[in-house]
Amino acid sequence: MRRVAIVGAGMTDFRSMLPHSSPEMIREAVRRCLDDVGSLSIRYVDGVLCASAPDAFDGYHDKVSIANEAACAIGKPVTRVFVGGGSGVAAAVSGWYHVASGLFDTLLVVAWEKMSPPYPHAQKLFQTIFEPVVEQPLGPNLIWIFALEMRRYMEAHNLSKELIAEVAVKNKANALDHPHAQLGARITVEDVLKSEVMVWPVNRLDISPTSDGAVAVLLASENVARKLTDTPVWIDGVATCLDSQYWTNRDLAFPYYVYLAAQKAYRMAGITNPLKEVDVWEPYDPFTYKELHHLDGLLGKPGLAPRLLKEGQLHRDGDHPASPSGGLLGVGNPIAAAGLMKVAELYWQLSERAGKRQVPNAYVGVAQAWGDLMQVGTVVVCRR
Amino acid sequence: MSVRLVKFGGETLAGLEGRLAELLSKAAAEVGEGRVSSWAKALEESKGRTEFEAPETLVVTPYLLDFRYRRSTGIALTRFLEGLKEGKFLGTRCSGCGRVLIPPRTFCEWCFRRVDEWIEHSGEGEVATYSIAYIGTNPKVRLPKPEPIAVIWFEGTKVVRPNTRTVAHAAGILHRLGEVEPQEIMIGMRVRPVWRPEEERVGSITDVLYFASVRR
Numbered sequence: 314m315r316r317v318a319i320v321g322a323g324m325t326d327f328r329s330m331l332p333h334s335s336p337e338m339i340r341e342a343v344r345r346c347l348d349d350v351g352s353l354s355i356r357y358v359d360g361v362l363c364a365s366a367p368d369a370f371d372g373y374h375d376k377v378s379i380a381n382e383a384a385c386a387i388g389k390p391v392t393r394v395f396v397g398g399g400s401g402v403a404a405a406v407s408g409w410y411h412v413a414s415g416l417f418d419t420l421l422v423v424a425w426e427k428m429s430p431p432y433p434h435a436q437k438l439f440q441t442i443f444e445p446v447v448e449q450p451l452g453p454n455l456i457w458i459f460a461l462e463m464r465r466y467m468e469a470h471n472l473s474k475e476l477i478a479e480v481a482v483k484n485k486a487n488a489l490d491h492p493h494a495q496l497g498a499r500i501t502v503e504d505v506l507k508s509e510v511m512v513w514p515v516n517r518l519d520i521s522p523t524s525d526g527a528v529a530v531l532l533a534s535e536n537v538a539r540k541l542t543d544t545p546v547w548i549d550g551v552a553t554c555l556d557s558q559y560w561t562n563r564d565l566a567f568p569y570y571v572y573l574a575a576q577k578a579y580r581m582a583g584i585t586n587p588l589k590e591v592d593v594w595e596p597y598d599p600f601t602y603k604e605l606h607h608l609d610g611l612l613g614k615p616g617l618a619p620r621l622l623k624e625g626q627l628h629r630d631g632d633h634p635a636s637p638s639g640g641l642l643g644v645g646n647p648i649a650a651a652g653l654m655k656v657a658e659l660y661w662q663l664s665e666r667a668g669k670r671q672v673p674n675a676y677v678g679v680a681q682a683w684g685d686l687m688q689v690g691t692v693v694v695c696r697r
Numbered sequence: 698m699s700v701r702l703v704k705f706g707g708e709t710l711a712g713l714e715g716r717l718a719e720l721l722s723k724a725a726a727e728v729g730e731g732r733v734s735s736w737a738k739a740l741e742e743s744k745g746r747t748e749f750e751a752p753e754t755l756v757v758t759p760y761l762l763d764f765r766y767r768r769s770t771g772i773a774l775t776r777f778l779e780g781l782k783e784g785k786f787l788g789t790r791c792s793g794c795g796r797v798l799i800p801p802r803t804f805c806e807w808c809f810r811r812v813d814e815w816i817e818h819s820g821e822g823e824v825a826t827y828s829i830a831y832i833g834t835n836p837k838v839r840l841p842k843p844e845p846i847a848v849i850w851f852e853g854t855k856v857v858r859p860n861t862r863t864v865a866h867a868a869g870i871l872h873r874l875g876e877v878e879p880q881e882i883m884i885g886m887r888v889r890p891v892w893r894p895e896e897e898r899v900g901s902i903t904d905v906l907y908f909a910s911v912r913r
Contacts, residue, residue: 325749330739332752341749372760429736430760433837440834445766446774447800447902448871451846452833457871460828461848468826468884511836513829513843513879557806561848561871562798564864565826615863 314413318538318545319695321350322657324528327495327645330429331525335371336383339425342527343384346421350531350541358531359417361386363393364404364424366648369438371427384423384529397442397684398599399553400424401528401652402691405680406551408532409693418537425527426647435523442686444558456520458687460512462565463602467514469566470616472602474514476623478505480601481518483628484636488643490669495524495645505601519601524645528653530660544664550582550694560687571610571681571690582694584677588612591694593662593678594633595655598640607681608635610690634672637662652682656693663697773801776815782900784892786818786851788868797854799868807866818868820890821911822851825869829879845874845882849908875907887911 323345325331325338333341347353361384363377373379377393380386392411396403401424408422428435439455466472479502488497500518508518531541538545554574557563575587584590596611598604608618608627618635621627627635638644638658641651659678661667678695740755770778773789777800780787788799793808797816805812827847833840854868874882875891888908898904 328739330736332736332740332755333749372762429739433835436836437834444800445768446770446778450901450903451871451873453846453871454830454832454834454836456832456836457828457830457846460830461826461846461871464828465826465884510829510831512831512846515828559800559806561800561825561869562866564867565848567863569863 315415316535317409317412317532317548318535319530319548319656319660320533320538320542320545321346321353321531322529322660323347323349324493324650324654324657325526326493327524327526327647327650327654329495329522329524331427335376335379335425335427338427338525338527339380339423339529340383342425342529343421343423346529346531353531353541355385357419358385358389358421359419360390360392360411360421362404362408362411362420362422363391364395364400364422364649364653365393366395366397366400366426367438369441370431370435372430380423380425385421396553396689396691397686398597398648399652399682399684399689399691400649401654402656402680402682402693403553403689404649404653405530405548405656405693406553406691408530409548409551412532412534415534418534420532422530422532422653423527424649424653426650427525428523428647429525454512456512456515458560459600459603460515462606462687463514463600465565466602466606470619472619474506475502476619477602477605478502478519479622480598480604481505481642484598484604484640484642486643487629487637487670488639491639491644493526494639494643496522496643497639498643515600521599521641521646521651524647524651526645526647526650526654528650528657530653530657544666544697546660546663547696548693549696550578550580550584551692552577552581553689553691555685556688558686558688565687567615568606568610568683568690570688571607571683571692572613574690574692575611575679575681576613578679578692578694582696584694587679588633591633591677591679592675593637593659593672594627594635595638595640595658595678595680596635597652597655597682598636598642599646599651601642603683604635604640607683611679611681611692629670629672637667637670637672639670652680652691655680655682656695659693659695663695773803777801778900780817781902781904782898784895784898784904786820786890788816788818790814790816796856796866797851797868799851799854800870818851818854820851820905822849822869822888824848824874824882824884824886824888825850825864825867826884827874827882843879845877845879847872847874847882847888847908849888870902872902872905873907874909876909881910
């Protein structure tokens with residue numbers, strides 16, 4: 314199999330109620346991505362891989378069909394991947410399959426979401442994620458399952474809400490340096506704890522926002538990558554892993570599926586000690602505790618991430634920077650686009666183009682996303 | 698900047714059943730008030746901040762989907778629901794790995810073999826995790842009284858991973874807790890189901906009103 318590199322990336326601002334249509338938004342991200350590779354003509358794009366979460370947000374069946382033109386996909390093979398929230402990173406993983414297989418020399422990976430149109434709130438559409446016979450009659454809300462998982466996680470490692478709230482403080486502060494961020498802010502632990510309780514122990518500021526936005530990344534095979542850029546960022550490990558949909562039959566304290574996916578990706582990338590060898594982490598952080606929970610899975614050590622947070626090591630200037638981009642809590646959470654934004658951030662960090670967000674001496678990075686009904690882990694390992 | 702809402706004309710509504718037409722005009726009216734102004738506000742804010750061209754006029758078009766579903770619940774869940782009507786928790790047991798499966802299924806996802814041994818469980822168990830819901834399905838509506846919810850793991854069904862002491866499997870369901878103050882709830886607390894009176898049961902998960910603490 315061939316080595317695969319990221320050679321360019323682009324994204325729109327993440328905003329609530331972005332006044333553009335989905336195609337306008339997608340085309341803007343794609344244009345920025347191609348401009349990043351020396352204004353590459355779309356003639357050199359061999360194929361397109363799209364990721365976007367439920368069609369219900371757009372109220373439009375198979376919403377990839379509205380994206381084709383904007384994603385420069387006309388006359389080209391197009392694939393859509395969908396694993397809920399994990400879609401963004403799963404798109405990079407599937408993109409790797411396409412290029413590594415030898416069938417594509419260049420592949421454009423595009424992810425977007427437009428969550429503003431449904432009202433009163435996009436979040437209501439998530440009720441359909443629950444099992445219809447034994448769960449929906451209870452009138453659940455998506456946040457219920459996160460609150461249940463957070464409480465179990467807190468119990469397993471004796472964590473306080475104060476410590477977990479620091480993730481929001483850190484990520485929203487990191488996002489101040491991100492030009493496309495929706496919610497960059499200086500807040501305090503106090504602010505998080507005093508924000509409205511949604512489903513205890515989850516408060517409003519523990520949750521990432523609903524957003525509109527698009528991200529595009531161009532992948533290329535080794536030979537082509539070297540022609541297109543001097544700073545390719547190599548995707549050296551990819552993996553995804555799925556756990557059971559019967560989430561009430563599992564222990565929510567540790568994301569086993571993330572752990573298994575990470576181990577597989579590390580083997581591919583030749584990483585034996587992730588804590589020592591990985592310089593930048595972009596774990597999926599739709600909720601504050603999720604960053605720690607996922608990092609536990611990525612590190613393979615339950616309870617380690619909260620300890621690192623307490624010691625300040627997850628900050629951008631710490632030994633193990635996590636979500637230097639600002640993550641979903643700070644940059645925003647247009648579902649599939651948010652996952653691909655994490656991959657794009659690795660590209661910017663490892664090619665030393667992250668500007669004010671730059672982590673010094675970043676050589677190896679890991680991005681991860683998570684989705685479906687708390688059951689899928691998608692992981693990429695990148696290296697410069 | 699001007700803001701314009703595209704409204705449904707009379708001809709759009711003609712031929713629809715009365716209730717749907719009513720819903721549709723209600724939807725249009727709602728968009729007209731709150732929603733358009735928040736879009737307009739967002740547009741105003743995005744000008745100058747968004748690097749790429751923004752629309753001059755905001756046009757918002759309303760759209761309403763109205764669907765209802767009827768599902769056949771299949772072999773395993775039909776029996777489970779019938780059991781609930783009789784005040785029993787029914788599950789299946791895999792002859793390969795020995796796991797008790799509640800909610801029941803007709804196959805085991807670990808062994809991938811057919812599962813046809815049915816067992817009856819008292820429904821007693823422990824709180825695997827809990828939280829206090831201030832909102833239900835509609836995120837914009839605060840519940841009149843916060844409701845404790847929990848994942849219940851049924852007694853004697855846990856499979857523990859020996860190396861990490863985490864639970865690899867337990868028969869369990871999502872439900873509410875009752876007869877308990879939020880501050881008294883603990884993970885590991887023993888609970889039992891509280892059933893609706895027999896004549897009120899319909900064969901639904903809500904035939905169990907809630908789970909209550911087993912006090913010793």
